Amino acid sequence: MKMDKRTQxxxxxxxxxxxxxxxxxxxxxxxxxxxxxxxxxxxxxxxYPGRTFPTTLTAxxxxxxxxxxxxxxxxxxxxxxxxxxxxxATSIYTFFKEHDKLYTIVTTAVLVILLISFFLGHTxx
Numbered sequence: 001m002k003m004d005k006r007t008q009x010x011x012x013x014x015x016x017x018x019x020x021x022x023x024x025x026x027x028x029x030x031x032x033x034x035x036x037x038x039x040x041x042x043x044x045x046x047x048y049p050g051r052t053f054p055t056t057l058t059a060x061x062x063x064x065x066x067x068x069x070x071x072x073x074x075x076x077x078x079x080x081x082x083x084x085x086x087x088x089a090t091s092i093y094t095f096f097k098e099h100d101k102l103y104t105i106v107t108t109a110v111l112v113i114l115l116i117s118f119f120l121g122h123t124x125x
Contacts, residue, residue, distance in 0.1 A: 010097060018087055021086055022083060025079065029083065033080075045069070053070040060078060085118075089111055092111060
């Protein structure tokens with residue numbers, strides 16, 4: 001399938017956006033994790049008793065509000081996990097704009113599986 005010049009320019013633009021999403025997402029996650037680590041060193045505490053840490057999105061958000069270092073670091077990890085999911089969502093848009101039905105469907109299925117795993121992947125030990 002041959003693309004016209006405008007479509008090719010749009011695709012190049014989307015590739016640049018996807019690259020920026022990945023760089024900004026990873027950098028943001030690293031900064032958040034570093035802030036949590038610095039806070040842990042300054043406070044001499046993780047904010048949680050023993051070897052426990054927040055494992056649910058609710059617990060992470062509550063811990064971030066309370067400035068608990070482990071919660072902030074887990075928030076950074078969560079951002080790191082969300083970065084490729086955002087890239088998948090952006091790819092869906094790109095494939096849709098290209099009128100590539102197969103890749104739009106497959107990529108949408110991948111995003112749905114990622115979202116399901118985010119919400120159902122937590123288990124209590």
